[in-house]
Every structure is written in structure tokens, then in C-alpha cells.
Amino acid sequence: MIFIGENIKRLRCEKELTQEMLAEYLGVTFQSVSKWERGETYPDITMLPALSAFFDVSCDELLGMDSAEKENRIQEYIGIYADMRTKDSPYVFETLSKAVKEFPGDYRLLVRYLEMLLMTKSGQGDDSEAILDEVEKIYGNIIQRCTDDMIRMWAKRLVCMYYNTLSHKTKKDCYTQKMVDILDGMPNMLDSHEYIATLVNLPEKEHYSACHKALDKEMQLFMSTVSNQIFYKKHYSVEHQIKALETCKSIIDLFYENSNYGACYRSMVYLLGDLGRLYSASGDDETALKYLTDCALLAKRHDELPQENEHNSVFMRGHVYKKTKYGKTLCERMKRVFLNDYQKTDIRLSDELVSSKEFEEILNMLN
Numbered sequence: 001m002i003f004i005g006e007n008i009k010r011l012r013c014e015k016e017l018t019q020e021m022l023a024e025y026l027g028v029t030f031q032s033v034s035k036w037e038r039g040e041t042y043p044d045i046t047m048l049p050a051l052s053a054f055f056d057v058s059c060d061e062l063l064g065m066d067s068a069e070k071e072n073r074i075q076e077y078i079g080i081y082a083d084m085r086t087k088d089s090p091y092v093f094e095t096l097s098k099a100v101k102e103f104p105g106d107y108r109l110l111v112r113y114l115e116m117l118l119m120t121k122s123g124q125g126d127d128s129e130a131i132l133d134e135v136e137k138i139y140g141n142i143i144q145r146c147t148d149d150m151i152r153m154w155a156k157r158l159v160c161m162y163y164n165t166l167s168h169k170t171k172k173d174c175y176t177q178k179m180v181d182i183l184d185g186m187p188n189m190l191d192s193h194e195y196i197a198t199l200v201n202l203p204e205k206e207h208y209s210a211c212h213k214a215l216d217k218e219m220q221l222f223m224s225t226v227s228n229q230i231f232y233k234k235h236y237s238v239e240h241q242i243k244a245l246e247t248c249k250s251i252i253d254l255f256y257e258n259s260n261y262g263a264c265y266r267s268m269v270y271l272l273g274d275l276g277r278l279y280s281a282s283g284d285d286e287t288a289l290k291y292l293t294d295c296a297l298l299a300k301r302h303d304e305l306p307q308e309n310e311h312n313s314v315f316m317r318g319h320v321y322k323k324t325k326y327g328k329t330l331c332e333r334m335k336r337v338f339l340n341d342y343q344k345t346d347i348r349l350s351d352e353l354v355s356s357k358e359f360e361e362i363l364n365m366l367n
Contacts, residue, residue, distance in 0.1 A: 003064025009037040011055040011062075013145055014105050026050060074099075074106055081112045085119075093120045107146040111154050114138050118162050128166055135162060156182050189221075212311075212319035216263040219255060223248060223267040227274070238347060242278045245271055257313035262321035265302045269295055269330055273337060281347040288349070289358050292338070296365040299330040335366040 012022050012033075019037070023030040026047065035041045043051060052059050077099040084092045096113040103109055117135065122128045142155040163179035166172070189195060194217045197210035226248045230241045249271060252264060261268045272295035280288035302323075311319045328336075338359075342349050353359055 004042060004062060005037045005039040007057075007062055007064050008033070008043075008051070010105055011057065012037075015055070022054075025054060070103070074103055074109060077109055078112065081116070085112075085116065090120065092116055107142055107148060107151050110138060111142060111151045111158075114142075114155060115158055118158055122162055122165055128162075128169055132166070135159060153186065156186055160186075194218075208318070212316055215255075215315055216319075219252060219264050220267060223252065223264060223271065227271070234346070238278050238282050241347075242275065242282065245275050245278070249275075255313065255315060256311070259298070259301075260309070260311055260313065260321075261298075262309070262311055262316065262319070263324075265298070265321075266324075266330060269299045269302065269334060270337075272298060273334060273342070277342050277345075277347055277349055280349045280353050283350075285350055285353045285356075288353060289356070289362070292359070292362050293365075295334060296331070296362045299334045300365060303329045303331050331366040335363060338363065338366075 008022075012019070019030040019033040023033045026033075028047075032041070032043075036043055048059050048062065052062050055062065077095065080095050081092060093116040096109065096116045099109045100106075100113045114135065117131060117138075121131045122135075136159075139155055139159045143152060146152055146155075160179050160182045163175045163182070167175040167179060194210070194214040198207075198214050202210060226244060230236050230244045236244070249268070252261065252268060253259070256262060256264065272291050276288045276290075276292035276295060278288075279285070279291060305323060307323050309321045309323075311317060311321060338349070349359075
């Protein structure tokens with residue numbers, strides 16, 4: 001298969017040229033260029049050397065004869081990203097850096113490189129602004145030239161969170177405004193893929209699958225929103241936070257049944273850990289240890305689940321939960337949270353609880 005029309009369009013856009021500008025250089029009409037890019041006609045064979053020289057590519061690359069090999073190579077890079085992105089390894093960032101140099105016009109790789117750049121560099125010390133120019137250059141490239149809405153939204157989400165980090169660390173209002181500008185250009189929940197898919201006339205199997213996926217996302221969003229609300233800027237008392245999280249847990253338990261939390265497993269594990277931390281901060285270490293034990297047991301249960309696990313609750317019956325690759329297991333993550341993260345906040349585990357035999361047994365459970 002020949003991909004010359006697609007390649008001419010891609011190369012022209014990368015050089016920020018209009019069809020008229022390319023046509024003028026080649027001595028043809030812009031209608032001819034338009035037909036090439038739509039695949040309706042092909043350039044005369046005698047024009048290939050001029051096109052190749054203008055775009056600084058080989059005739060083979062212009063024709064796209066090696067596109068299958070190229071796609072395989074791109075998928076190899078995407079596979080490395082998918083398998084290793086959460087393993088705190090510089091190898092992934094280095095690999096994506098190599099990938100975007102090899103395929104500078106592929107936005108699937110570029111947005112993944114952007115994510116790894118932010119994950120690797122933006123949290124280092126207080127110098128998160130060091131990568132600002134590179135981040136904004138990549139973001140501008142994606143927003144101005146990429147036509148894939150999923151990639152564009154992915155980039156918006158990443159950069160929005162980056163500006164949020166900068167706003168928090170630098171206290172500069174300009175980053176808050178940049179963040180708000182991005183938010184204002186993003187769709188609301190009722191315009192999301194997950195919700196619209198439940199409304200349209202899909203075949204029966206696809207319809208129920210779409211509903212299950214949407215409900216999973218809604219429960220994740222619900223838990224995340226509750227957490228973001230009650231822990232924001234110390235607005236609520238510890239007692240209010242405990243009540244909110246226990247109410248949230250009750251709702252999720254009713255929805256999923258039998259503690260088969262599916263896509264909400266990770267959120268529920270963290271919720272139980274937070275309840276343990278809050279109860280300890282309120283002076284009730286006995287209840288705190290109960291929740292921390294439940295947290296460790298649930299993390300262990302999740303890690304021991306098969307890769308695919310079918311739901312049987314009234315809302316999710318028949319839906320298959322496929323475990324997400326987090327890099328570290330949930331047990332490994334929660335052990336780090338118990339030993340480090342919960343000791344660095346105002347709402348923390350008491351020294352008495354941390355030094356207790358029961359807490360040591362919980363940590364051993366997470367090994």
C-alpha cells in the first residue's frame with residue numbers, strides 16, 4: 001500500500017506550510033496538492049525527487065513503503081511505556097526520549113514523552129520550572145497540530161496538573177491562570193466518551209459493556225472527588241473527614257458487593273489507609289489499627305487476584321475487571337505510605353501506634 005498522500009500532508013503540516021505554499025514551490029495548483037493528500041490522485045513520478053528534496057526525506061519514506069516496519073517500531077516503544085511507566089525507572093524516560101527523536105511527528109509517542117518528562121523531572125526539588133519551556137513547546141505542538149482528540153485531552157490534563165504543581169510551589173498567580181485557561185477549554189462530564197456511549201444505540205453486548213465501564217469511572221470519580229474535597233486546605237475537621245470517608249465506603253460497599261471493588265480497588269485501599277490515619281490523629285488508635293489491618297488485607301487480596309476477575313453485583317454483573325499494571329504491587333505501595341507518607345502530614349499516625357506490635361504485624365502482612 002502507498003501512503004504518499006498521508007505523508008505529504010504530515011510533512012507539510014510539520015513545516016507549517018499551506019497547500020498553496022507547497023503548490024507554488026512545485027509549480028502545480030493547490031487543488032492538485034489537495035487531491036494528493038486525500039488519496040484521489042498521486043504526484044507524477046518525475047516529481048518525487050523534488051518532493052523528497054523539499055521535505056528532506058527519502059523517496060521510500062515519502063511513498064510510505066516502510067510504514068509497516070515503522071508502525072511496529074512505534075508500537076514497541078508504546079509497549080515499553082505501558083509495561084514500565086510506573087516502575088520509577090529512568091529507562092522509560094530515556095527510551096521515550098529516543099523514540100521522539102526517531103519519530104518526531106508521531107503524537108502518540110510525544111504525549112507519552114510529555115508524561116514521562118513531567119513524572120521524572122517536575123517533582124525534583126523546588127526547580128519544577130526548569131522544564132517549563134520544553135513542556136510548553138511540546139504542549140503547543142500537540143494542541144496546534146495533533147488532530148487526535150484523545151491525545152489532545154491527555155496533554156491538557158498533564159499540563160494542567162503541571163501548572164497546578166507550579167502554582168503550589170512558586171505561589172505565582174500566572175500558573176493558576178494558565179491552569180484555569182486549560183480547564184475552560186476542556187469538555188464537561190456529560191460530553192465524555194464514557195457517558196455518551198451509554199446513550200447511543202450500540203449493539204446489546206457493547207451497550208452493557210459501555211454502561212459497566214461508565215459506572216466504574218463514576219465510582220472512581222466519586223471516591224476521588226470526596227477525597228479531594230475533604231482534604232483540601234484543612235477546611236474540614238478530622239471528625240468530619242472520618243464521617244465523609246466512612247459514608248463514601250458504605251456507598252461503594254453497596255454498589256460493588258462482597259468487597260469485589262474492581263477498578264476501585266486501589267481507591268478503596270487508600271481510603272481505608274486514610275481512615276486509619278485519621279482515627280489515629282483523633283486519638284483512637286484501636287479503630288485506627290482495625291482500618292489499617294483492613295487496608296493491608298485488601299491490598300493483599302488485590303495483589304493475589306487473577307489478571308481478570310468477573311463482577312457479580314447487581315450493577316456490574318458480568319463485567320470483567322482487568323488488573324491494571326501499577327509497577328509496584330499495592331502491598332509495596334501501602335507499606336511505603338505507612339512508613340513514609342503518613343509520617344509527613346499534619347494528620348499522621350501516632351508514635352504509640354507506629355511502635356506497637358500490631359503495626360509491625362500489619363507491615364509484615366504487606367511483605
